Amino acid sequence: MGKRARKEPWPGSCPRCGGRQEYSDPFDAALCPRCDEWREPACPDPQCSFCRNRPLRPSLARELHPDDPALRRAARLAARRSRRSR
Template structure:
């Protein structure tokens, strides 16, 4: 994939300096000259960084963690109140047969 560059986003209303953060141009230059490589797919939400295997356990809509319901053998998003797995095509499936339309309609979550 080649070399990576570090980008620092600088909002217009910034009220701090690099020194406030304990940084200087020398430390940035040193970090750029080291041969550490970080590659992959990452998700950042609310100041937290998650790697690709953690992204699979998050809602594709709101990015919050998914939950699992044992009775219906399915993952769902508590915040969106939606199932994140489709029901199967088996008309006699014990898990999908009586699954409510929304996870909040379950007797117990």
């Protein structure tokens, strides 16, 4: 599949929480950092360079691409949620 020409911030809001959706360039996908969910499914192509290594949640992708600001935000918010639930 081809890469989209769109850069972050991804327009629109998350249908689940109403927060701002963002765009992860390395995974060519929209995500919600608040919900820690991808806002679009991975493609079915096993050879797709964007989707084949995409983790289940955006916060888990931060180690793969530490310079991606959307993934950093998702990881930071996930860590906050984890601390609050203790």
